[in-house]
Amino acid sequence: MSRLSEIYDYIDSFAPFSLQLEWDNSGILVNCGECVISKALVTLDITAEVLNEAIDGKYDxxxxxxxxxxxxxSALTEKTPAAICFKNGISVISAHTNYDLSPIGVNKVLAQKLNLHNVVSSNDSCFMIGELDNPMTSDMFSEYVSKCLSAHLRYNDCTKEIKTVAVCGGAGSDFASDAKKAGADALVTGDGKYHEFLDATDEEILLVSAGHYETEFPAVVSLCKLLEDKFKDIQFKVAEQKTPIKNI
Known part of the structure; x- marks a missing residue:
């Protein structure tokens, strides 16, 4: 029978919590005691809908x-997600930037979704870089990313051919310059700001903003599979969460 600390230790084995960035808050954030875990939800965010699913499904x-x-x-109320979890006997482990930086984490899964080859981590592990089978124009590549991730996206005007691609799930558009220096023709990330698209155009790198949810959710599915394969006595499930963003 598996317990909370064992699940934490397993995640720590491939995504060490000690490597989380200084501003992050990953770890066991709600601890309802070292009880046996029988059911666990895996999710990108703990939303009201996810909380309802966890409570109704009697997840530990x-x-x-x-x-x-x-x-x-700075304070908890009865409506704070962490307080709701504790009240209902639901412990929480959050694996954020430690999973981003993991060799098998968010960026590796994103690279796999785009079918990149010869994938390596950047020096600081904040993004990964790999190669396409065949070069594409910026328009063709952006359409390819959209199909791979089932995502609506934004990208800048870029005339160069795309062969070497950097990926950074979530909010990684500020790594465009570093990706360019590392030899990337394009950076695929979740969020992009107006002036970052301007800068990317000036630096002649394609910046593809494919959505925070869309670039990170595949890694949630992968994490669930890792846990499922390790802990056969626990019922794991990916939560029924969708992106909160609508497009017209």
Whole structure:
């Protein structure tokens, strides 16, 4: 019978919590005791819908990518997700930037979704870089990314041929310059800001903003599979979460 600490230790074995970035808050964030875990939800975010699913399904544990306690949270109320989890006996492990930086984490899964080859990590492990089978124009490549990730996306005007691609799931558009220096023709990430698209155009690198959810959710599915394969006595399930963003 598997317990909370064993699940934490297993995640720590391939995504060490000690490697999380200074501003992050990954780890066991809600601890309802070292009880036996029988059912666990794996999710990108702990939303109201995910909480309802966990409570209705009588889950003991939620494993989330984005931390349930983060940023400016300074007090708990009955409506705070972390408090709701504790009240209902649901422990929470959040694996955020440690899973981003993992050799088998968010960026590796994103590279696999795009069928990149010869994939290696950047020096700081903040993004990965690999190669396409065949070069593409920027328009062709952007359409390819859209199909691979089932994503609506934005990209800048770029005339160069795309062969070497950097990937950074989530909010990684500020790595465009570093990706260019590492030899990338394009950077695929989740979020992109107006002036970052301007800078990317000036630096002659294609910046593809494919959505925060769309670039990270595949890694949630992968994490669930890793846990499922390791802990045969626990019922794992990917939570019924969708992106909150609508496109017209």
């Amino acid at each position: 544990l939620i494993v989330s990518h984005h931390p349930v306690i983060f940023g400016s949270l």
